[in-house]
Amino acid sequence: MHYVIIGNGVSGITAALTLRQRDARARITVISGEGDYFISRTALMYAYMDRMNLRDLEPFERKTYDKQRIDRVRAWVRDLDASRHLLRLADGRELTYDKLLLATGSVPNRFDWPGLSDVKEGAVHFVSLQHLAECERLTPSTKQAVVVGGGLIGVELVECLVHHGVEVDFLVRESWYWPMALAREEGDIIAGHIRAHGVRLHLEHEVTAVTAAPSGRVAGVRTNHGLDLPCQMLGICIGVRPATDWLKEVATPPAIGRGIRVNPSFQTPLPDVYAAGDCAEFTRPDGSPQVEQIWYAAKRQGEQAARAMLGDAVEYRPPLFYNSAKFFEIEYTTVGDVTRLPDDARSFFHRLPGPHASIRLIERNGAVIGFNMLGSRWDHTFFERWIAERRSMADVVPQLHLAQFDVEFGRAHLESARVAFAEYQRRNGLQAA
Amino acid sequence: MIKAGTAHWLLHDVKNRGLTAWLLSVLLTAFYLVLYFTEWFTPPARAIGLDSKWTLYGLLYTLAVTAGGLWVIRKYRHNRYQIVRTSVVIFVQATFAFSIPHLLKFLHQPEYYFSYLWPLKMDYLTPSYIFSLPLPFILYSFLGSALMVPLFAAFFGKRWYCSWICGCGGLANTFGEPWRHLSDKSSTSWKIEKITIHTVLGTSLLLTALLFISWGAGKSHPELARFTTGFQSFYGLIVSSMLAGVVGVGLYPLGGTRLWCRFFCPMAALLGLVQKFGRYRITVKENMCISCGMCSKYCEMGIDVRSYAQAGKSFTRASCVGCGLCAEVCPRGVLRLENKSHRDPQESILIQIQPAPSARPLI
Incomplete structure (x- = not known):
């Protein structure tokens, strides 16, 4: 039996370790284009702030993968042919599987503000190792930054930039901080705290246009209240969405809604293809789609998807948030x-x-x-x-x-x-x- | 990435085994070698009115603990455990480990350090020395090591000593704070630590046994007495001077602050064994860890705390000194230091929560 897992995030690696725990003989391969080893994405900010090294972000010792006989392949996957149980990698290699788990996680949302397409440098996200490298490269030449989006990743990026002495304008669309999760009173407490750190927090502000310098580096944004904010970095932290774009062009695409559609046993309609973690979309009893984009859920899903792949009867119900x-x-x-x-x-x-x-x-x-x-x-x-x-x-x-x-x-x-x-x-x- | 600016570069360099860290390490090591093996510090000590180089050393040590401690209290001012613990560390260093022994000497009493106990301080169970002291000191030495040490460790873990009272731990947690993250977290280093620390513990027990035997029977067996004296000075040189001083503090900027405590200290080994079977543990909140690794990174004892936290397993490790920094740096509040005897929520819920009057069966 050859289990192949695409994605070495928490979902994919938890699945791989669960598979190994239960099946001592199977071949297990984890493919990732992002990095050689599983890292804790949530700790990217500590690497950015020099409180940790990149190596410290790895939750398992490197020898764990050899000990657990988990093969790691560093490549982006380009094609999936479920009828032949075949994957094609960007470097031309082909890989067959018996059972496949898609655990590709999320990619950041991007909004097509006027002028953003002229920006060749300086518009950043903060979700992957590559984003971290980009942020670190740009920070020394940045005096002012604008961060858009009042969620968790936004405030983390703001904290990192403040740490590096960058002046930050923080744009939040809503009338208080993070109404998705906080009521007004709590939002006000957090807003006060963010401002106390010298951040200029602008509530009810949205980007209406982005300007670029002749070099292609971002130069500033304009908001819906006519505020012109000069910046050399623009942090776009307006949420994440399942990483499914690559699946639209493969030989046999799975069903895709907001994410990769799966039943409560993590199965896609494709034979022997499963999905788990941020990229998986479940259907609530009322028919609405449900995507859990959070660390604990990805871990839980990875473990349960592995059990489903091993043949257990799994009926996944997202628990209380x-x-x-x-x-x-x-x-x-x-x-x-x-x-x-x-x-x-x-x-x-x-x-x-x-x-x-x-x-x-x-x-x-x-x-x-x-x-x-x-x-x-x-x-x-x-x-x-x-x-x-x-x-x-x-x-x-x-x-x-x-x-x-x-x-x-x-x-x-x-x-x-x-x-x-x-x-x-x-x-x-x-x-x- | 390193914050821009020379000061930040320097700070990073000295905290991350850069050139300045190596230089500092050489300086500290040289300081200890000079202190232990020459009399160069005697004239400056006399010049400022101190009786010996050791008093000068005690003064410098106390200043380092106090200054570092005040800085640590400021750094963790939002964390009351750190404030209380660090205040006690400074207090104990300034009194029991410095001024009280000198006061005793001034009062023509033995220069006795109540904060040090056997087997960290071998003298205090060395019969030829300890029986020369007045009775209260003899009682304190014996009862301290035989009763106080294991009893407190059973109830509160080794932290009561290693990160609240002990001078070695005190220096590590104050002056040594910038280097705490340098401890090796690999499973290999854990294996090595178990061998080395228990070897030193075994050696110290053997030496103590020999000292008693030779004290009792040395007159009729002069070769045994000679051997014991030789063994005693060997232990003093290797363990007390080289490992505790030169290696223990000299390598702060390269190997982290608890090399001595983790790999060699016989007291820590003994306390650790009691701790394993005692009430102290680190409680891990279920399913809340995000594997960021800050806990492991800032564990001065090189415990891979994350491996327990991400598995959702509460744990007790013999080496844990209970400094509480893992719980402090955790961004999700996953970890908590606890003594089981004190009925914390984890246990008490089973007893205190009666079925609510409004409780209905689950749908």
């Missing part, structure tokens, strides 16, 4: 639904003592459905459990301390939250706990 992050120094934990809520959802928000700490609980029909915590550490598994058990907010608030995960001596004080919650209950005509 959770995530954590760090905006400069502010830590953030979220579980469940906290934004784009139905009208009958109630929200309890409270600022804890301390510079940036806050908690938010969302309740609907008497059961908590979401948590959004800033500025202190929490064990998300407790929140998951409380949501699964359909506990009420009145039940959860007095028990919040159980989920605290702060360092010793550094536990956030929750007394004020209990007082504020009693007030919240009175205000909403609820019985005090």
Whole structure:
């Protein structure tokens, strides 16, 4: 049996290791055009800021691949012929497989702003090793930068540029920072923190035009409010999309929607071809497409896709959403639904003592459905459990301390939250706990 | 990439085994060689009114720990564990490891360091020396090593000593902070560490046994007494001077700050064995690690913390000194230092959470 995996990200490598764990004899090949070894993409920013070396980004010792007999091929794949179980690589090599896993991940979104096509240099993304190299090459000749897009990658790139002494204008389309994930109050806390680091954060600003210098280097952007911002680097961080472009021109393209369409067993309609991770698109019970573009999900999917390839009966259901992050120094934990809520959802928000700490609980029909915590550490598994058990907010608030995960001596004080919650209950005509 | 500017280049160079790091390492090593094997530091010590070169060394050491410690407290001012721990390190160095022994001497008492214990300080269980001291010092030496060391390690892990009290650890975690990431994280270095540190521990136990036997029976067996004396000076030269001083501190800028603690210290070996079976561990939050590797990078003991974190496995490693930096640098708050006895959420949930009145069966 020869398993071939395209993509050496967390999904592909987790799949390869799971396959090896269960099948000692199979041949396993991982193909990547990006790099020779699996790296932690999420740590690119630490390499950029000189807190780590490139080698430190590799989550496994290099000898792991030999020990686990995982063959690595460094190439981009150009063609897939599922009828002949054949792959053709950019360097002309051909490779046959018995079972194939597409784990190609994501590529950054790009918007075709007027003038962007004239820019030959300086418009950067921050997702791959190649992007990191490009950013590092351009940084010494950059005094001012504009970063577009108020998500996680955007704020990471901003932090890196600030670290290198670059003046940054940070453009966010929405009226507060990251409404996809944060309510207004939290967005304001983060916005204040970003500004405190000397970043000029422009809310409700969008790019309307990009200008290039005669050399082809980006020279500036204009926003919808008529602001002209000179820059030598333009960071485009407006989200990512499944890396499927290359599949449109292959001999046997799989079904492609937002991503590569798979059933709950990770199978594409092509025989023996599976997909997992950022590039895979599932269908929700209501028929809408679902793509999980997050580290933990890619890891989970890689493991389960491998089980499906081994012949286990796998019925993948994306679990409750959770995530954590760090905006400069502010830590953030979220579980469940906290934004784009139905009208009958109630929200309890409270600022804890301390510079940036806050908690938010969302309740609907008497059961908590979401948590959004800033500025202190929490064990998300407790929140998951409380949501699964359909506990009420009145039940959860007095028990919040159980989920605290702060360092010793550094536990956030929750007394004020209990007082504020009693007030919240009175205000909403609820019985005090 | 390195921040632009000469100062940043220098900072990177000295922290990443560049030319300046090598120069500094040569200087530190030379300092220790001169200190141990010449009397060159005696005149300058006398000139500023100190009684010996060792007092001058103690003063310099305390200054390095204090200055480095204040800088570390500033750097990690948002982390109370680091503030408390570093304050204790500075306090212990300034009192138990410096001023109290000199005060004792001034009061015509033995110059005794309460922060050092056998087997790190072999003298304190060397019968010919320790039995020459007044009774309280004898009691402290024996009870400290036999009771306090293992008991505290069982409850809090070796950190109570290695990263809160010990002077070697104290210097590493303050003055040595810029080089903590240089420790080797490979699985090979882990294998080597297990051999070397337990060899030194075995040697120190053997020496202590010989010292007692020769103290009791040396008069009737002069050849045994001679051998023991020879062995004792060999151990003093190789372990206490060369490995702890010259290698331990001299190689800070090249091999990281805990070479001595990780590969050679018999005290760390002993505490580590207790720690393995004690209550201390690092708790890993399930499925939250993004494998970034900051924890491994900044582990001064060369533990590949990431390998546990990404597998979602809470763990206790014998070498972990509990400095808490892995938890500090983790961008997702995945790691937490814990002592099991103190019922932290992980355990208490099973006891404290009763079925909620509003709980309904899952759909």
